[in-house]
Amino acid sequence: MIMKKLTLKDVAKQLGVSTATISNAFNRPDQLSASKRTEILDACKRIGYTGPNRAAQILRKGQSNIVALVLADSLDYMVTDPVANTFIQGVSRVLRENHKHLLLYAGDSESIIDVVDFVDGFICYGAPRNPDLSVQLKQQNKPVVTVDFNLEGSPAINIDNEQASYEIAKAALKPGDKVAILGLRLIESPNTCRIYDSPLLDAESSITHRRLDGYFQALKEVDIKVESDWIWNLPENAGMYAVQAAKEVLSCHPRPNVILCMSDIIALELLQCALSMGIDVPGELRITGFDGIEEAARTRPYMATVCQSSVEKGMQSARLLLSGENKSMSLPYEVRLGETI
Amino acid sequence: MIMKKLTLKDVAKQLGVSTATISNAFNRPDQLSASKRTEILDACKRIGYTGPNRAAQILRKGQSNIVALVLADSLDYMVTDPVANTFIQGVSRVLRENHKHLLLYAGDSESIIDVVDFVDGFICYGAPRNPDLSVQLKQQNKPVVTVDFNLEGSPAINIDNEQASYEIAKAALKPGDKVAILGLRLIESPNTCRIYDSPLLDAESSITHRRLDGYFQALKEVDIKVESDWIWNLPENAGMYAVQAAKEVLSCHPRPNVILCMSDIIALELLQCALSMGIDVPGELRITGFDGIEEAARTRPYMATVCQSSVEKGMQSARLLLSGENKSMSLPYEVRLGETI
DNA sequence: CTGTTAGCGCTTTCAG
DNA sequence: CTGAAAGCGCTAACAG
Numbered sequence: 237m238i239m240k241k242l243t244l245k246d247v248a249k250q251l252g253v254s255t256a257t258i259s260n261a262f263n264r265p266d267q268l269s270a271s272k273r274t275e276i277l278d279a280c281k282r283i284g285y286t287g288p289n290r291a292a293q294i295l296r297k298g299q300s301n302i303v304a305l306v307l308a309d310s311l312d313y314m315v316t317d318p319v320a321n322t323f324i325q326g327v328s329r330v331l332r333e334n335h336k337h338l339l340l341y342a343g344d345s346e347s348i349i350d351v352v353d354f355v356d357g358f359i360c361y362g363a364p365r366n367p368d369l370s371v372q373l374k375q376q377n378k379p380v381v382t383v384d385f386n387l388e389g390s391p392a393i394n395i396d397n398e399q400a401s402y403e404i405a406k407a408a409l410k411p412g413d414k415v416a417i418l419g420l421r422l423i424e425s426p427n428t429c430r431i432y433d434s435p436l437l438d439a440e441s442s443i444t445h446r447r448l449d450g451y452f453q454a455l456k457e458v459d460i461k462v463e464s465d466w467i468w469n470l471p472e473n474a475g476m477y478a479v480q481a482a483k484e485v486l487s488c489h490p491r492p493n494v495i496l497c498m499s500d501i502i503a504l505e506l507l508q509c510a511l512s513m514g515i516d517v518p519g520e521l522r523i524t525g526f527d528g529i530e531e532a533a534r535t536r537p538y539m540a541t542v543c544q545s546s547v548e549k550g551m552q553s554a555r556l557l558l559s560g561e562n563k564s565m566s567l568p569y570e571v572r573l574g575e576t577i
Numbered sequence: 578m579i580m581k582k583l584t585l586k587d588v589a590k591q592l593g594v595s596t597a598t599i600s601n602a603f604n605r606p607d608q609l610s611a612s613k614r615t616e617i618l619d620a621c622k623r624i625g626y627t628g629p630n631r632a633a634q635i636l637r638k639g640q641s642n643i644v645a646l647v648l649a650d651s652l653d654y655m656v657t658d659p660v661a662n663t664f665i666q667g668v669s670r671v672l673r674e675n676h677k678h679l680l681l682y683a684g685d686s687e688s689i690i691d692v693v694d695f696v697d698g699f700i701c702y703g704a705p706r707n708p709d710l711s712v713q714l715k716q717q718n719k720p721v722v723t724v725d726f727n728l729e730g731s732p733a734i735n736i737d738n739e740q741a742s743y744e745i746a747k748a749a750l751k752p753g754d755k756v757a758i759l760g761l762r763l764i765e766s767p768n769t770c771r772i773y774d775s776p777l778l779d780a781e782s783s784i785t786h787r788r789l790d791g792y793f794q795a796l797k798e799v800d801i802k803v804e805s806d807w808i809w810n811l812p813e814n815a816g817m818y819a820v821q822a823a824k825e826v827l828s829c830h831p832r833p834n835v836i837l838c839m840s841d842i843i844a845l846e847l848l849q850c851a852l853s854m855g856i857d858v859p860g861e862l863r864i865t866g867f868d869g870i871e872e873a874a875r876t877r878p879y880m881a882t883v884c885q886s887s888v889e890k891g892m893q894s895a896r897l898l899l900s901g902e903n904k905s906m907s908l909p910y911e912v913r914l915g916e917t918i
Numbered sequence: 919c920t921g922t923t924a925g926c927g928c929t930t931t932c933a934g
Numbered sequence: 935c936t937g938a939a940a941g942c943g944c945t946a947a948c949a950g
Contacts, residue, residue, distance in 0.1 A: 243943055254921040259945060268919065290694035291636045292943035295926055298632070301691070302680070311669035311679065315662045328652035328681070337692060338652065338681045339643070342673065350642070351678060353631035353927095475871065508875055530816065531872060534849055584927055595937040600929060609935065633927035636942055694943095 242285045251279055262287050294354050301336050303327075303557065304355040306369065308343045308362030313472050315340070318529040319499070319546050323361055323383070326550020334558055348372050357557050360387065363441060381557040383549060384443050392564045393553050397443045400542045400569045401450025404524045405496055408540065408577040409458050413522075416466040416492040417451060418481050418502045420444045423469050428480040431467045447498050447526065466492065470502065478505035486510060493521055494577075500525035500532040500541055507535060507576065522577040528570070537575030544569045583626045592620055603628050635695050642677050644668075644898065645696040647710065649684045649703030654813050656681070659870040660840070660887055664702055664724070667891020675899055689713050698898050701728065704782060722898040724890060725784050733905045734894050738784045741883045741910045742791025745865045746837055749881065749918040750799050754863075757807040757833040758792060759822050759843045761785045764810050769821040772808045788839050788867065807833065811843065819846035827851060834862055835918075841866035841873040841882055848876060848917065863918040869911070878916030885910040 248255040253276070260267040261276040280287070294300040305327055307314040314320045324340075331338050339355060341348070343364030349372070357379040364370055370387060373380050380390040409415065421444050423434040439445045448467075455462060468485060470477040482505050485495060497503035503525030507517060515521050517537055525532055528543025549567055556563070589596040594617070601608040602617040621628070635641040646668055648655040655661045665681075672679050680696060682689070684705030690713070698720040705711055711728060714721050721731040750756065762785050764775040780786045789808075796803060809826060811818040823846050826836060838844035844866030848858060856862050858878055866873055869884025890908055897904070 244945095245943075255943095256921060256945080257919090260920090263945080272919085286690045288945090289943050290691065291632075291639070291641070292694075292926090293945080294695065295632045295636045295928090295942090296944045296946090298926080300632070310673065312666055312673075315656075315665045315669060316659070318657070321656045321662055324656045325653055328656060328683075332651065332653075332683065335691075340669070340679045340681060342669075349627045350631065350676075353633075354635065504875070511877070534845070536852070585929095586927075596928080597930075597937065598935090601936090604929080613935085629929090630927050633942090634929085636926090636944090637928050637930090639942080 241289075242283065244285075244288055247280060247283065247285045250283065251276065259288065299356055300354045302339050302355045303331055303336050303554070304339045304341045304348075304351055304358050306341045306343055306348070306358055306360045306364055306373075309365045309472065310342045310344050311340055313474060314342075317473055317501070318531065319473070319501075319527045320361065322529070322546035323550040326547035326552075327359060327554045328550075329547075330551045330554035330558070334554075336558070343369060345369065348376070352376050352378065357381075359383065359553050359557055360385075360390075361553075362443075363438060379557055379560060381553045383553050385441055391556055391562045393549055393556065393567060394443075394564075395544050395549075395567050395569045397446035398450040398453075400544075400571065401447040401496075401526070402453045403450075403571045404526070404540065404542050405451045405454035406457070407571065407573055408494055408496065408522050408524045409454060409460065411458050411460070413458075413460055413494045414490060414492045415455065415460055415462050415494045415496065416468070416485050416488070417448070417462060418468045418470065418478075418485065418495060418497045418506065419448060420470050420473055420498040420502070422448065422467070425469055426471050428468065428470055428477045428484070430465050431469045432464050434469075444498055451496050473499045473501050475501060475505055478502040479509065482506040482509040486513060486515070491521075495521065495523050497523065497525050500527045500529045500539060503539055503541065503576075504531060504535060507537075507539065518576050524577060528572065532574075539572075540574035540577040541572055542569050543572050582630075583624065585626075585629055588621060588624065588626045591624065592617065600629065640697055641695045643680050643696045644672055644677050644895070645680045645682045645689075645692055645699050647682045647684055647689070647699055647701045647705055647714075650706045650813065651683045651685050652681055654815060655683075658814055658842070659872065660814070660842075660868045661702065663870070663887035664891040667888040667893075668700060668895045669891075670888075671892045671895035671899070675895075677899070684710060686710065689717070693717050693719065698722075700724065700894050700898055701726075701731075702894075703784075704779065720898055720901060722894045724894050726782055732897055732903045734890055734897065734908060735784075735905075736885050736890075736908050736910045738787035739791040739794075741885075741912065742788040742837075742867070743794045744791075744912045745867070745881065745883050746792045746795035747798070748912065748914055749835055749837065749863050749865050750795060750801065752799050752801070754799075754801055754835045755831060755833045756796065756801055756803050756835045756837065757809070757826050757829070758789070758803060759809045759811065759819070759826065759836060759838045759847065760789060761811050761814055761839040761843070763789065763808070766810055767812050769809065769811055769818045769825070771806050772810045773805050775810075785839055792837050814840045814842050816842060816846055819843040820850065823847040823850040827854060827856070832862075835864075836862065837865050839867050841868045841870045841880060844880055844882065844917075845872060845876060848878075848880065859917050865918060869913065873915075880913075881915035881918040882913055883910050884913050 360382045363385040382392045468481045525541035532539035701723045704726040723733045809822045866882035873880035
């Protein structure tokens with residue numbers, strides 16, 4: 237039996253009360269007697285009215301209980317990235333507790349106008365690939381929380397990428413090492429390649445440039461130079477690019493004996509590649525990662541890396557958004573020495 | 578400069594035309610001259626009107642361009658599961674092409690009434706942990722596509738789990754083997770445990786019971802019996818439970834020399850555990866997985882498993898939903914023998 | 919504590 | 935091709 241969906245008005249008529257009373261029964265318990273309320277709610281359940289239409293509520297109240305999570309790039313890349321999906325996990329946990337829903341939004345979308353009118357706010361994870369989004373986000377007035385980058389006027393959540401990178405590099409390096417760096421989104425390029433003297437992408441605000449700064453600081457202290465033809469750029473944190481870079485760097489003559497990787501995904505592919513070439517790690521080659529994803533603890537030898545809690549980041553950013561406060565915060569990290577250095 | 582958001586009415590007044598004309602300029606190009614249209618659109622851009630309010634459009638048109646992806650369990654579990662997130666990747670790719678947005682919905686939510694009024698349809702990935710959702714999904718009239726399970730009246734996408742499991746087990750087994758099974762969601766239990774004679778959960782519709790059927794068929798053909806105290810149940814496809822089960826099964830005396838795992842996550846943790854105990858794989862212990870996640874190809878030895886394309890599944894299910902057709906389909910899989918059997 | 923009413927911002931017939 | 939007007943279904947102020 238298919239029947240037309242009941243409206244609040246229909247129900248009010250059927251029960252012989254006003255529409256306001258029905259509405260109040262669902263939304264504002266304090267506006268009517270408890271007995272009347274349960275009476276109405278029971279009657280609604282009986283006749284099959286599940287409550288006010290959400291689309292109408294969204295328009296009327298200007299609130300949808302939907303939070304948009306703007307990811308740095310297309311969902312295609314982001315959703316399978318263990319760092320990103322652990323972050324999403326954290327966000328979803330807090331949203332759930334607060335009866336909010338999660339809309340995933342790609343950072344390479346054309347604009348946010350598709351959703352800005354109805355979502356309750358934005359969590360922005362990494363600088364969106366399409367820079368227009370940052371501008372639009374600044375111009376609209378729904379609350380925004382940014383993570384791993386900054387947007388004027390909005391609270392941000394970060395870790396100290398520079399200091400963390402400095403520490404892991406410092407732990408890995410010895411005087412006289414031959415060092416290469418496998419970096420991420422350092423220059424504008426759709427391909428895996430060495431950076432040479434390409435113009436740097438977003439050099440002040442991007443976290444990967446902070447990591448680079450940290451590496452350089454450590455390198456300087458042990459008096460090692462890394463030329464720009466020994467710094468690779470990966471366009472995305474994906475296995476495919478990592479394999480390409482790993483093969484390139486491992487086939488250099490002379491070969492580096494330390495490789496600093498800006499993510500665990502990169503480091504893991506490099507490790508896998510090195511082992512299958514019969515290279516001894518860490519004897520002939522030391523490797524460091526970044527992020528502390530789970531798989532990095534499952535390899536043998538297990539990875540030296542910087543562990544940051546993406547779950548915690550996700551939870552904090554969701555809490556921050558829901559609280560409405562404008563307080564940026566820096567989260568802790570932990571350097572894990574592992575067996576690869 | 579913060580200003581009140583413009584409405585279509587405001588704009589109509591400012592430009593000295595009727596509201597319908599503005600609306601048509603944005604939504605129905607055929608309803609007015611091309612020149613008038615561009616004139617209006619330009620004017621809108623100039624005065625900062627980005628188009629009709631989406632919340633109002635949703636109410637009025639009954640269409641939001643949002644698709645809800647109902648996952649089997651809480652997002653907490655699902656989003657970091659490589660099988661699930663590869664599926665999400667496929668879905669998102671197709672939605673993107675069609676300018677639809679993705680709302681993630683937990684399968685352990687109380688109900689779908691929070692969103693049913695405004696989403697355009699549901700993709701349901703695995704039987705929702707809360708069985709009420711299945712009922713509600715059946716009762717409402719937005720389009721639904723199910724994946725890895727069936728819902729009366731809605732098209733479904735599956736692979737032949739029983740046949741696939743039969744094949745991988747058949748490849749792994751030799752007469753006289755001592756076999757254990759690490760299963761998934763076979764019984765109702767929040768813990769890792771042996772199933773003994775607990776009542777089976779959802780035995781007709783669940784894919785993991787189909788996998789069990791496939792294993793048993795293969796076992797029967799080589800005349801091997803597996804008692805219910807050598808069948809483990811994991812409540813979720815998560816590393817934590819897998820480690821528990823791996824330790825339990827590997828500390829049995831006598832120890833099984835073949836372990837059939839219902840997912841790669843389980844198989845990988847088992848492998849890792851076995852290797853760290855000094856057990857030779859596949860010499861002393863053969864292992865099979867299921868799913869064909871990427872990490873299963875990166876281990877040494879690399880995993881024998883059933884590869885199914887979750888991306889493809891995701892893409893097909895999104896296409897199916899958007900097409901509105903009611904055609905169920907079965908997708909192919911591939912048995913990869915690997916080095917663990 | 920209950921009922922009436924004016925919109926939220928838009929789309930879409932229907933006359934002109 | 936354009937404009938006037940009736941809602942989509944609901945909420946919240948206000949009067950009773």
